[in-house]
Amino acid sequence: MSLIKCQNLSRAYGSKMALNNVDLTLEAGHPIALVGPNGAGKTTLFSLLLGYIRPTSGSIEVLGYAPGHPSLRNNIGALPQDAKLDPDFTLEQQLSLFAQLRGMSAKTAKREAARVLSLVQLSDALKQKPTALSHGMSKRVAIAQALIGSPKLILLDEPTAGIDPANARIIRELIAQLSDSTTFIVSSHNLDELERLCDQVVFLEQGALKQQVSIAAGNHASHYYTLQLQQADDQQVQQMLAQQPGVIKVNIAAHHTFVIEYQESATELDLQLLTLCKQQAWPYRLLLNGRSLEDTLFASH
Ligand SMILES: Nc1ncnc2c1ncn2[C@@H]1O[C@H](COP(=O)(O)OP(=O)(O)OP(=O)(O)O)[C@@H](O)[C@H]1O
Numbered sequence: 001m002s003l004i005k006c007q008n009l010s011r012a013y014g015s016k017m018a019l020n021n022v023d024l025t026l027e028a029g030h031p032i033a034l035v036g037p038n039g040a041g042k043t044t045l046f047s048l049l050l051g052y053i054r055p056t057s058g059s060i061e062v063l064g065y066a067p068g069h070p071s072l073r074n075n076i077g078a079l080p081q082d083a084k085l086d087p088d089f090t091l092e093q094q095l096s097l098f099a100q101l102r103g104m105s106a107k108t109a110k111r112e113a114a115r116v117l118s119l120v121q122l123s124d125a126l127k128q129k130p131t132a133l134s135h136g137m138s139k140r141v142a143i144a145q146a147l148i149g150s151p152k153l154i155l156l157d158e159p160t161a162g163i164d165p166a167n168a169r170i171i172r173e174l175i176a177q178l179s180d181s182t183t184f185i186v187s188s189h190n191l192d193e194l195e196r197l198c199d200q201v202v203f204l205e206q207g208a209l210k211q212q213v214s215i216a217a218g219n220h221a222s223h224y225y226t227l228q229l230q231q232a233d234d235q236q237v238q239q240m241l242a243q244q245p246g247v248i249k250v251n252i253a254a255h256h257t258f259v260i261e262y263q264e265s266a267t268e269l270d271l272q273l274l275t276l277c278k279q280q281a282w283p284y285r286l287l288l289n290g291r292s293l294e295d296t297l298f299a300s301h
Contacts, residue, residue: 092114215296
């Protein structure tokens with residue numbers, strides 16, 4: 001059984017199609033990235049999966065059930081984009097309450113509150129009220145809430161938006177650590193972060209599913225090198241790289257950064273490229289096996 005199965009899924013707000021005929025099947029496993037420009041329909045998809053809103057047409061199943069089904073109550077958790085905590089209650093009180101709403105006894109719920117707070121490295125804040133927390137800490141508490149009951153699926157809408165690198169790292173490490181038992185779907189605009197975290201990317205644009213790419217180890221790395229120089233005449237370098245044996249195509253991905261697509265048979269191209277840098281006295285910054293997620297999604301083919 002698939003984790004998520006959407007067939008011809010559409011959702012309109014008035015005349016606006018927020019999602020348009022999306023067919024999507026996702027299996028449980030490593031974290032999945034959900035990306036797309038503002039207004040692409042990411043939050044709408046999350047809201048549909050959680051059963052907060054209903055499709056205008058088409059079908060949607062989570063773990064074989066329609067969203068909102070009681071069997072999903074303990075199997076799906078979420079961090080909404082604008083998660084808010086009640087300023088008047090301690091974290092222990094709030095998280096215990098959420099655990100009780102998921103069917104736990106008061107005693108178990110208290111233990112669960114302590115467990116999830118320790119997962120986000122905030123055990124010391126158990127008796128504190130949200131007003132005592134920084135923005136990054138508040139976000140971690142909101143994520144702790146999504147972890148209550150160890151659901152099989154957790155949807156995280158921009159979990160690291162607006163928080164500092166140290167807090168973002170704690171969140172990333174937590175997602176990686178829990179991924180054996182929970183599948184995370186992470187919506188974010190930070191492609192570098194998603195690339196480090198996720199194996200699969202779902203790309204929405206204007207309500208339509210544009211691409212579904214696998215970035216599992218080596219998968220999108222194959223047959224691409226990314227070469228970055230400290231200084232270069234980009235057009236000239238592009239031309240010379242394109243003339244190398246085994247090279248299919250060279251794109252200028254950014255200032256002084258070249259994505260080189262090559263034939264499988266060109267096994268020594270890395271050496272060739274470094275030799276060329278030396279011969280031409282190009283000051284090189286890095287040579288990377290593969291290409292960035294950004295380039296994978298947005299390169300013109
Ligand atoms: N409640 C609503 N009423 C009317 N239109 C809505 C509503 N919610 C979303 N939309 C519209 O649906 C489209 C998809 O919105 P959605 O919030 O799902 O996008 P998103 O990909 O999450 O965007 P962002 O990256 O900005 O969070 C947008 O055009 C948005 O304006």
